[in-house]
Amino acid sequence: MNLDFTEAELAFRDEARAWLAANVPAEPLPSMDTAEGFVAHQAWERRLADARWSVVSWPEEYGGRGASLVEWVIFEEEYYRAGAPGRVSQNGIFLLAPIIFDHGTPEQQRRFLPSMGTGERIWAQAWSEPEAGSDLASLRSTATRVDPSTGSGQVGGWRLNGQKTWSSRASYAHWGFGLFRSDPESTRHHGLTYFLFPLDASGVTVRPIAQLDGEAGFAEIFLDDVFVPDTDVLGAPGDGWRVAMSTAGNERGLSLRSPGRFCAAADRLVGLYAGSSDPRSADDVVDAWIAAQAYRLYTWGTVTRLAGGGDMGAAGSVNKVFWSELDIALHETALDVLGPEAEVESSWTDGYLFSLSGPIYAGTNEIQRNIVAERILGLPKEVRG
């Protein structure tokens, strides 16, 4: 057992650190959920991509560096330590890309990955529906088969109908990905298909939704006879649930919240505390720091397991509950330290409002606790209606 990096890993870290120190914008970019900020974040992604830092773990032919999992975690640690901007391309590069690598055709990989890696095309997820939240398998949006003879330009495909909601980044993004019921006779997680579709296609209406912070971080997507060619189906028709669940595993597991961001935030919290004169939050500051260290070390354990051929499994749910609660505790503590100044808008209030969504998205923490109890502890399944 060891926590030592190789010479190559240390060199990789130094290179990343030096580039970030020279290139991270001195002033924070405007919020990515505003028109102005969205474009600024896209430009930042382009700059990362030009130096091959946008998707370090991807193969070189798609703009990556073929970095190992260890190097990816190292990069993330450096990225957040440097105070670099949030990743507007996150849905694409972390959630969709692994699926395209695993389930996409070579043609889809060539067509979708390069523009995703440069941030030129930003992707929005389209999972939830008004009546399908935690119970995602009850989704009702449909895909109806279109014969080549009647399809647009004699191409076979599908017509999508229905409504998606809480779609992150959809207000400004270019394409969406999500599940639709392609077999009307099917129920639950059978008969679903994974589709990719442009958000400016005929029949798509996007209605931005202002979030708790007032910005349009997510949106509703209405689909009215939206034609999607067969070439934009990811994986086999009817196999969408299995395909999508590998995304869900990624989201809850490693890729969504790398330890770097919490370690950096915990360090900033210690700095904030050190500069304050009120000792009352001391224990909470220490607990946030301990939890960030625990998350960092736990991640190294996960990386070791994955590198050895293991999979994330239900441990992704353990992970998700922990980081989402850590994020809230960390920001609540910062606001406590700020005292009467806490309500004044700052990076801490922004971070606090964002952290509040953590226990809800990517599967609520209640669902995650059910998974931990049933799949890890082996408790009996609940009787469901």
Add this chain to the structure above:
Amino acid sequence: MKFELTDEQRDFAASLDALLASSDSVAVARAWAAGDHAPGLKLWARLADQGVQALLVPEHRDGLGATPVELVLAFEALGRHCVPGPWVETAAYLRVGDGSVATVAAPPLTPYALDADIADTVLVATPDGLRSGTVGEPVTSIDPARRLFVVTPGEVSAELAEDAFDLAALATAAQLLGAGERVLADSVTYVKQRTQFGRPIGSYQAIKHQLADVRIALDFARPLVWGAALDPTARDVSAAKVAAGDAAYLAARVALQVHGAIGYTAEYDLSLWLVKIRALQSAWGTNAWHRARILESLVSKR
């Protein structure tokens, strides 16, 4: 970077676990608490034969020259099986590897000497080194299997290892981790069997979510214990002790709650771990003390 146990470390932990699982350690602990030390001293000798006592003793002094990683694996097993006796004192703090029983008081954080009445060596840690100790009055612990004694320091007898306290705290953290794992496992078994309203109570979310939170807390305490074992700095040892203590305490509270009234009885074995966990939380530095040490290190570094 390989943050998992080696095959040898896994085998070592498994063999200790197998030995303890077949030793009726609960009966041993109950006898110890009642003042009958014979079964406990027999188990002590068996564990000493396995090298548990001499892990940190260097090879040139006939020890095993093992690392703190092996130490935390051994103490997790001791915690899981509720093994009585001054193991932290002998194996982690004093590092007496000859099979004898040694104990120590290290005031102010460790004011009493555990099991001083049956120890072959009784010492008191003072700022100028280890002194011989004269055994005084017994003090009753919340954990009847922890028999505490007032000791009075005499002559200086030996130098104190610089990392004695930190390795004692780390071993205690590992013991807490093992105890927490045990009460979680026993709770899971219980809620699968216990039926109310026509269903196993473990199928209800109110039960599931509490036990899931315990699983999560223990899963994130373990890497801190292992990380501190790789490099036992004061700050990382303190983080391990706080996290393992909090996780084990949550495990104990939830275990009692999901067991209901049967868990509150002295007869039911869960009780042994419930009081052990509370006692170990304040042993070798309270959470408040360890948190303060972490904060000082973080703030002074800035």
